Amino acid sequence: MNRALVVRQPGGPEAMQWEEWPLAAPGEGQIAVRQTAVGVNFIDTYQRSGLYPVPTPFVAGNEGAGVVTAVGAGVTMFKPGDRVAYQGQVGAYAQERLLVAERVVAIPEGVSEETAAAVMLKGLTAYYLLFKTWAVQPGETILWHAAAGGVGQIATQWAKALGARVIATVGSAEKAALAEQNGCDAVINYNTEDFAARVRELTGGKGVDVVYDGVGKATFDKSLDCLRQRGLMVSFGNASGVVAIPDVTVLSRKGSLYLTRPTTAHYVSRREDLLEGAGALFSAIARGDIKVSISQTFPLAEAAKAHEALASRGTTGSILLLP
Missing domain, CATH: 3.90.180.10 (Medium-chain alcohol dehydrogenases, catalytic domain)
Known part of the structure; x- marks a missing residue:
């Protein structure tokens, strides 16, 4: 039975x-x-x-x-x-x-x-975020929260293979070591550092092109301060709680920012999209881009x-x- x-x-x-x-x-x-x-x-x-x-x-x-x-x-x-x-x-x-x-x-x-x-699920999430929500290009700088998590480990390795500069946040020294092993260019412990100030320092005051945030409530507000003008805030999870934006004009005040709350279902709803994403994922694993x-x-x-x-x-x- x-x-x-x-x-x-x-x-x-x-x-x-x-x-x-x-x-x-x-x-x-x-x-x-x-x-x-x-x-x-x-x-x-x-x-x-x-x-x-x-x-x-x-x-x-x-x-x-x-x-x-x-x-x-x-x-x-x-x-x-x-x-x-x-x-x-x-x-x-x-x-x-x-x-x-x-x-x-x-x-x-x-x-x-x-x-x-x-x-x-985690790999297809990384796929649509890196290839569809924001098509990451060589030389761009991204910020990835919770880089030692299931999605984070896959995505940061994949982003490095695409030629991006990857700034990562984690919650402990042990997780920082994992993120570094996965090739992240800079790793910030958000429990001991002001990650927004550190990101500005790492980018010469400019900010990153895109923030990928699966943490949610605990990191959202400061993540907006990490973006360059007209950068994209991708809020794709809420491990620490659901995000609420009572005043949408915060996006204009912080640099005419873009904000999206995507979900895997809307990116692989057609079979051809599912096969494309799975094919890219398994190929990246076979090449060794993702461990x-x-x-x-x-x-x-x-x-x-x-x-x-x-x-x-x-x-x-x-x-x-x-x-």
């Missing part, structure tokens, strides 16, 4: 209950997958807590990898035995699950299922411990659940 972590009422990590979860045969356009690795992401915690509402009951999680066990009517792109990965389909914290085939990609040779599960860090693994049934670790903001790299 298939088992999964089911949320019947939003709440803390304990809201996820390890239960039997019947698996139907795949319908038209669907595939059934036996999962071998599941990624853990902040969006999982937001959905579990009710910050991002999901109709209950639901199985938590949004990213994983595994092996196709059956295909539904009309599915020609996959067959049983294929290794596949996905992101953006709620229901990942399960031993087996159904997926919409159009939203799944094949895992190329040379990439493990664990690696694929660790990078699909994937899996810092912790937990048994699938112990997902609550993984959520507690993520919420502590003391983690680095990717966290996996192993069914």
